[in-house]
Amino acid sequence: MILRDALYVARRELLKFFRARTRLVVAVIQPLLWLGLMGNMMQGLAQNPFVERLLGTGSYLAFMTPGVLLMTVLFGGVFAGMSIVWDRRIGYLEKLLAAPISRAAIPLGKMLAAAVQGGFQGLLILLIATGLGVRFATGLPGALFALLVAMVFSFTLSGFSLALAVRFTSQETLMAVVNFFTMPLVFTSNALFPREAMPRWLAAVAQVNPVTHAVTPIRQVLLSGWDWLGMGPSLLVIGGLALLMLVVAGRSFGRATVE
């Protein structure tokens, strides 16, 4: 029942997502800029054999593709919270709370929608990367695996932003709070910079940063090959966080009133 309710909450988000053309165009252009520009800019650096060893590849573009994938999903996922603030503004939240649906279906639906959106954006990024010459060492299954991780991560982050968002009534405040988390999350992870090259304190931070745990398995299947034992801990962290955020977001809505 809760899943059924959640699917209709998700349907609403997705109807709007795929209807907003401008947003879709931006969703394509942004990774194109990142990959095309940054990948090209940094390419000279990756020619250096020492750097090449640190990156695990001679192509910075290949190195940063998982990073860009996760970053895009991260910024997209935290936007889920915006929708709840908006819903509160236009009274739709009240309408949802007055309906006989399970309250937890509201965040769950929005999180599912965020996962689909993340998967869609991830697909765009992988297509662009492929066009720029990046190839998965594990082929198509590896790419699908990468998308799955991206979707789970998007699910998790949307849960985080939703749990925050039920407490805020202004999008500006939420935006500020969310940015406070997202930017450091990216820059203290191995998304754009190899952990091996970080100063020790930063490497320690990166080690506990969830973004790192999402990036690492994707980078593994893209650059080298399947290594379930090596990826296991990171995958457990990512999966565990997803469940945790589901519970946190669900609970925060259980208590929500329109006060």
Added chain:
Amino acid sequence: MEAVVVEDLVKVYRGGIRAVDGVSFSIAEQEVFGFLGPNGAGKSTTIKCVIGLLRPTSGRIRVFGVDVEKDPGIAKRTIGYAAQETAVDDQLTGWENLYLQGRFYRLSREEIRRRGEEVLRLFGLWERRNDLAQTYSGGMLKRLDIACALLHRPRLLFLDEPTLGLDVQTRKAIWDYIRKLREEQKMTIFLTTHYMEEADELCDRVAIIDRGRILALDRPGALKAALGGDLITLKFASADDRVPSLLSAIRALPGVRDLRSSPDGVHWIRVEQRGDRLIPELVQLALAHGVPVDSVRLKRPTLDDVYLHYTGREIREAASSREEHVRARILQRRVRR
């Protein structure tokens, strides 16, 4: 069974505002019950407590005998709610809004298709159903919102200021729908308003609420009658010696409370209610006595008079029109985005 029973409801908001301050009332099944009061009186807060959107600070609420706090699910399915702020997602089409609403109320695709068409036709929105709601006018949005609230055929419908900020024509149309619902669907309706005519036109019983308290509660007619009822001013064409016997006959009519006459032949008759119904009788009686009537005039106390009587001031129309203005601006801004 009573549709709604509220006992000693108190709601204090977090900031310390005592929005509802000990309100008790009950609504019979198939009754149209109205809350009449100025902005900030606590009307919306009361509704939100009754449908379980807000936790009451104290008091007891039962909907069809079920305690709302203990068992919100059951109450929710029997309730339809159109909030004061139209809660339409304007980035969706009218039909999509309706469809999702139906799904949230667990209707099947087939039911939604059938009833959806029915309500959209009823509200004159069928032709526009596939347009984005952002292209709708304020009146259309309001109608769509009420249509959504009706889709699952609630036994009990809550309409919070259903005609706020609408033009006279749309307002009249919505009144017609409300009457129709009550007659055809046997729905129990709880509406709030700060328009006197609206309460008068639609409600079986009206509670006058101000500053979180109910000041009076009765049928609109009785509320007005309590102020002294209708006043009929009667003048005969000639001062006739048959007049005194006519006057005592009038005094004996049912519903007549008081009759006074001025020396120059003007007579004032106080009637409990429906003075308009009494006028034909008066004229006939006069003719039967052979006294020609010169003129009859009826003055009825309005709910305005009632309101003034109970609160000691005019309903705060100035404040409300400002609020409507602001709301219209918000609506415009939403449309532009």
